[in-house]
């Protein structure tokens with residue numbers, strides 16, 4: 001698989017780079033960003049995959065979260081993919097709404113027409129992207145995964161479904177119980193149809209109930225997040241986790257909202273949490 005480098009910037013002794021490539025899973029050209037810490041010049045380093053939220057590209061996290069300083073200290077690479085397939089031939093929400101279609105792939109494999117041809121972000125993140133990263137960059141197979149909001153939902157569900165592939169998982173303000181909240185219901189109905197058993201396979205609060213192999217999990221939620229009451233439902237996740245004794249640390253952070261200011265405040269905690277498992 002070939003990659004085209006489209007940007008390169010040195011920071012904290014390492015490198016932020018953007019690449020494009022043709023994705024087999026998604027049937028379109030995709031862009032991702034990578035931060036390679038200075039340690040990667042000497043030896044393969046572990047990787048944190050970051051999944052962003054609605055409306056984001058590979059750039060939001062890399063430009064706003066301030067993760068590179070601590071990733072450089074710890075020696076962890078970070079990969080930030082886009083949040084959906086992109087391009088003129090990719091279908092979008094008929095009303096161009098921000099919560100479905102372009103920028104809103106929800107990290108599922110769509111089963112419904114016309115979405116199923118390209119909207120296969122689950123396969124892209126779980127298999128195609130790690131294969132590409134591990135073929136082309138000085139990284140080890142030690143992987144963790146994190147994300148925000150829609151990407152927090154993606155990180156949790158992907159780790160819960162693939163406990164053999166990830167050593168730890170964390171999330172900021174995740175959509176914790178998407179099948180019972182409006183963003184999730186719209187996305188699941190559109191991408192997956194009305195099969196609620198299939199919905200459960202992409203819902204962290206459902207998946208956690210039946211998990212048997214545990215990936216350590218950290219979740220941060222801001223108490224002043226405007227999406228908290230209607231869209232996020234962290235209590236459903238907490239209840240499901242406590243029901244099976246799942247190792248979940250869920251922290252309510254007083255006064256914080258849904259933005260990247262919140263993520264920037266606690267990203268160091270998350271990187272150090274992952275470092276305990278991948279270093």
Ligand SMILES: N[C@@H](CCC(=O)N[C@@H](CSC=O)C(=O)NCC(=O)O)C(=O)O
Nearest residue numbers: 053054055056060098148149150151260
């Ligand atoms: N109405 C807003 C909604 C978009 C938004 O808030 N997106 C969040 C993620 S929300 C859940 O997945 C985000 O990360 N935005 C990008 C950023 O850099 O802050 C809108 O249309 O903006």
